[in-house]
Amino acid sequence: MLKLFxxxxxxxxxxxxxxxxxxxxxxxxxxxxxxxxxxxxxLCVDCDLxxxxxxxxxxxxxxxTEPVDAGVLRSLESFSERLMNGEIDTNGVDND
Amino acid sequence: xxxxxxxxxxxSAFERHVVPELDVLYRTAxxxxxxxxxxxxxxxxxxxxxxxxxxxxxGRYPRAWLLTIMRNANINRVRKKTPDLLDDPDxxxxxxxEFADHADPEALVVEPVFDAVVEAAFEALPAMFHDVVELxxxxxxxxxxxxxxxxxxxxxxxxxxxxxxxxxRDHLTTAEVDVxxxxxxxxxxxxx
Ligand SMILES: [Zn+2]
Numbered sequence: 522m523l524k525l526f527x528x529x530x531x532x533x534x535x536x537x538x539x540x541x542x543x544x545x546x547x548x549x550x551x552x553x554x555x556x557x558x559x560x561x562x563x564l565c566v567d568c569d570l571x572x573x574x575x576x577x578x579x580x581x582x583x584x585x586t587e588p589v590d591a592g593v594l595r596s597l598e599s600f601s602e603r604l605m606n607g608e609i610d611t612n613g614v615d616n617d
Numbered sequence: 618x619x620x621x622x623x624x625x626x627x628x629s630a631f632e633r634h635v636v637p638e639l640d641v642l643y644r645t646a647x648x649x650x651x652x653x654x655x656x657x658x659x660x661x662x663x664x665x666x667x668x669x670x671x672x673x674x675x676g677r678y679p680r681a682w683l684l685t686i687m688r689n690a691n692i693n694r695v696r697k698k699t700p701d702l703l704d705d706p707d708x709x710x711x712x713x714x715e716f717a718d719h720a721d722p723e724a725l726v727v728e729p730v731f732d733a734v735v736e737a738a739f740e741a742l743p744a745m746f747h748d749v750v751e752l753x754x755x756x757x758x759x760x761x762x763x764x765x766x767x768x769x770x771x772x773x774x775x776x777x778x779x780x781x782x783x784x785x786r787d788h789l790t791t792a793e794v795d796v797x798x799x800x801x802x803x804x805x806x807x808x809x
Contacts, residue, residue, distance in 0.1 A: 543779045546801075547753070549760050562801055572801030578785055581735040582754035589643050593657060597639045600661055604668045605628045611669050 531560030634679035663687040684765040738788035746781035
């Protein structure tokens with residue numbers, strides 16, 4: 522949509538929000554900027570919709586996580602246990 | 618069973634800092650090796666090295682510390698396996714990612730629903746972008762943690778990740794499946 526005049530909801534322009542949007546969704550920006558983005562999204566439908574798409578991409582990718590097989594985890598735990606009990610020679614460079 | 622209190626400090630430090638990260642370590646190793654057996658070997662090698670170094674570890678950011686160890690262990694592993702690829706560890710990481718058996722052709726012809734388009738776009742990403750998305754979005758690493766395992770600056774992780782997601786986003790636009798996505802604020806209220 523054509524913007525006829527400059528708006529800065531939350532103190533940020535839409536372009537500035539797009540620059541930091543992904544970091545914002547990842548929780549990787551400072552609290553002050555995050556607060557400004559939140560207020561911008563409250564007031565700007567376009568950016569809020571765009572943020573919705575990116576957030577949905579993130580959730581969609583997150584569902585691809587394959588659970589770690591319980592047997593593998595148990596075997597790694599027991600390996601750790603044996604290490605801590607001094608049952609494994611830690612001076613060997615490699616395990617093969 | 619040995620009681621915690623009887624153990625020397627290195628052992629309790631290992632138990633406190635390392636053991637809780639096993640799950641993340643294995644997931645990351647799986648991304649690096651693309652193979653369950655190699656992933657398990659790589660985690661064991663990482664644990665071994667971590668155990669040897671635990672008395673020099675200051676206790677801060679154990680995950681980042683472990684990922685650095687894993688990166689080095691993996692470079693060693695890849696070198697031994699493929700001696701011809703020895704100069705550039707990042708190239709070998711990307712090379713091994715390219716060999717992966719992803720990109721299921723079936724996934725490309727299913728109806729263009731959101732998740733299917735995201736999956737196809739994700740699998741079509743060049744290895745350099747694919748790896749970062751897999752570490753951060755699929756495996757849940759923070760930017761700094763992904764930077765640690767890839768041996769690249771945080772800013773590079775960020776720009777690759779953002780460009781990768783932008784590509785996925787563009788696929789959605791082309792496939793016209795992003796139109797019915799609720800806004801972020803609406804997703805938040807619906808989700809919680
Ligand atoms: Zn806006």
